[in-house]
Amino acid sequence: MGSFTSDTESLVRQLQAVVDHPEQFRSHGPELTRLARRAALILESPFEKMQRLAHSGTPLVCVRISQDRGILKALLDDAKDGRSSTATADLASRAKLDQAVLETILEYLATQGFIDRISAVEYRPTKTTPLLLSPIFSHGVTHFHDSCQPALLALNSFLTQPGKAHTAFELGQNSPEGFYQWMETHPVQQNAFHQFMKLQFASLPTWLDVVDFQRDFAQGLEPNTPLFVDVGGGNGQQCASLLEKYPQLGGRIVLQDLKSIVATAITDDRVERMEHDFFTEQPVKHARAYYFRQIFHNHDKEACLRILGAHVSAMGPDSVLLIDDKVIPDEDTLRSEYTTALGVHMLAMFNALERRESQWQALLAEAGLRIKAIERFTQFGDSIIVVEKSTSGSVCS
């Protein structure tokens, strides 16, 4: 018992050291985070567990309000001007909120470490406050709060009454349109989504780290050989990254997406912009590579087969599909919370899913295709699947 007590005291001291000096523990960050989270979940009482579940949506809502009302910006501006704190009366008039309402939100934000409570009527920013105003957080919070949260909240009703709408998203948004059509008339949410898509993976490896595109796909090109078609390519980030990595690349590089998206793409003149609905026959024939990033996880099996079918007929003898999506190992025992949550998210938004390796094998085989290789490039299952037309019907990975 004596040694248990001293071990516990030592653990408490070490945890306090992590809280006081996080920079000293960064090199063990992932392992410490995983264990500390598990320990917290195991140690919390049933009451605490219930409260955590009940209030799981609250941080997103309060951060959205504080971004939208300029609350965080005002706190940061005042700190930059040398003020040690901001009075809630002043903040309430700048945020155009009733003071009591504002204070309720501030109290909660302070418990999350997002801001610092000096007293009931005075607040200041923390080191986390600027992060919440960075582009990835402001676009991400807008996207998940405005577009996704209503869909998640409608998922149970959707599963109970599946005939009422095509997706929980339609039910939650009370709209007859799917997510991409809905965004056409919601420009704030559309911009937030596309910016977030660009930014969220910026710190992670990409498919270009595991595929030697020039060697494998760009040999013996004529100037007009269709080389790379980015299908549903969004703002063109992957075309731009490809050309950044291989500036001398010959052949045609084509960005395809819905009209309003290709119109605002970030790509230069070397990339052809083409309005194209990927459910209809692919107009660029015999391209070396048709690339799909995060397309199939938005669709159920039937829709995926329609998209694949629209491309199989366009493939020539040298064509491949490059599918950039998650491939969840069938026997993965250490699934990340993020990857599994994304699966639920796809269910709510699109009635779709993140696929396990065996599900990819079956889907592609049904479309008359075979997997030539799967290259994983992140710890979250992000992978590039190299797919070719099936000749023998055999499937390998």
Ligand SMILES: C[S@@+](CC[C@H](N)C(=O)[O-])C[C@H]1O[C@@H](n2cnc3c(N)ncnc32)[C@H](O)[C@@H]1O
């Ligand atoms: C999840 S986003 C992925 C965007 C891009 N591939 C990326 O990874 O950044 C899906 C994309 O598919 C596009 N899209 C949705 N429905 C489409 C359709 N029927 N035809 C072509 N593009 C479509 C959307 O506009 C969006 O850019």
